[in-house]
Amino acid sequence: MRALRYSLTAAFALLLAVPAPATADERLVVGGQEVKTADAPWAVALASRARFGTTRSGQFCGGVVVARSTIVTAAHCLTRDVLGTEPSAATDLRVIVGRDDLRGTAGKELAVKEAWVNPDFSAGTNAGDVGVITLAEPLPDGRTIAMAQQGEPVYAANTPAMVYGWGDTQGNGSYSDTLRAAPVLVLGDELCEQAYPGGLEGAYDRKTMLCAGWAEGGKDACQGDSGGPLVAGGRLVGLVSWGSGCAQPGRPGVYTRISAVSAMVTAHSVDKKPHGPQGPAQLARPAVPK
Ligand code: ARG
Numbered sequence: 001m002r003a004l005r006y007s008l009t010a011a012f013a014l015l016l017a018v019p020a021p022a023t024a025d026e027r028l029v030v031g032g033q034e035v036k037t038a039d040a041p042w043a044v045a046l047a048s049r050a051r052f053g054t055t056r057s058g059q060f061c062g063g064v065v066v067a068r069s070t071i072v073t074a075a076h077c078l079t080r081d082v083l084g085t086e087p088s089a090a091t092d093l094r095v096i097v098g099r100d101d102l103r104g105t106a107g108k109e110l111a112v113k114e115a116w117v118n119p120d121f122s123a124g125t126n127a128g129d130v131g132v133i134t135l136a137e138p139l140p141d142g143r144t145i146a147m148a149q150q151g152e153p154v155y156a157a158n159t160p161a162m163v164y165g166w167g168d169t170q171g172n173g174s175y176s177d178t179l180r181a182a183p184v185l186v187l188g189d190e191l192c193e194q195a196y197p198g199g200l201e202g203a204y205d206r207k208t209m210l211c212a213g214w215a216e217g218g219k220d221a222c223q224g225d226s227g228g229p230l231v232a233g234g235r236l237v238g239l240v241s242w243g244s245g246c247a248q249p250g251r252p253g254v255y256t257r258i259s260a261v262s263a264m265v266t267a268h269s270v271d272k273k274p275h276g277p278q279g280p281a282q283l284a285r286p287a288v289p290k
Pocket of ligand 1: 167222224227241243244245247252253
């Protein structure tokens with residue numbers, strides 16, 4: 001009896017030790033882990049309490065600090081569809097920095113001075129999904145991340161990257177209260193084109209987009225993460241833009257390719273150095289005394 005019980009116990013333990021295949025319910029979408037804004041100070045939340053309610057500080061999209069007064073986000077986060085009005089009329093639009101848990105009041109809520117939406121953004125194709133928010137007051141130094149430039153090695157296939165956001169963790173409307181990050185791989189353009197050749201699911205455009213994920217799915221951005229950062233090698237490489245479902249095998253997340261839009265961001269930034277220490281904006285300009 002004892003021996004039998006032992007072997008049953010052993011068999012059961014073995015069963016538990018073998019990882020179960022991922023099912024839809026176990027997928028954690030921004031699935032990696034909880035992270036702190038102290039370790040990702042450039043990751044910010046866009047919020048409107050009037051539009052999205054007060055429980056999670058009104059969060060509805062992500063954004064990224066690329067210079068002291070300059071936030072980049074997805075164009076589709078700033079449309080009439082999402083905001084219910086033109087961005088200039090969305091008077092309670094806020095950028096929330098340094099708040100790990102949206103149920104709390106940590107960090108700062110900043111008002112928006114101006115919001116620019118890429119006029120070439122197409123809601124049909126999702127091409128050019130970028131917008132620039134100018135803050136009413138600049139952030140302190142040290143919160144910014146540099147935008148990757150074309151040709152940088154971070155865009156090579158299979159580069160490890162991390163995506164950050166407060167979005168849906170399971171693909172069923174379970175929005176996260178806390179900031180999360182998931183590891184993904186930058187995928188080659190051929191793979192992205194195969195995944196999204198066009199039609200109902202949308203078409204991948206290698207000039208203006210990049211895709212990232214895992215062949216087996218399981219880790220991805222999801223609804224509510226849009227506009228937030230995809231970071232590789234300490235550089236901002238993409239903005240969460242679209243995808244078919246979330247974390248599905250063969251359906252990688254699609255991101256705005258930052259190198260394709262960084263010149264537009266620079267042109268619509270009030271800051272002198274939106275590219276960070278190594279950026280061309282600085283190389284092209286004589287040093288300005290501080
Ligand atoms: N459009 C979504 C948003 O507004 C982001 C979807 C990203 N999807 C994905 N599978 N990576 O939040």
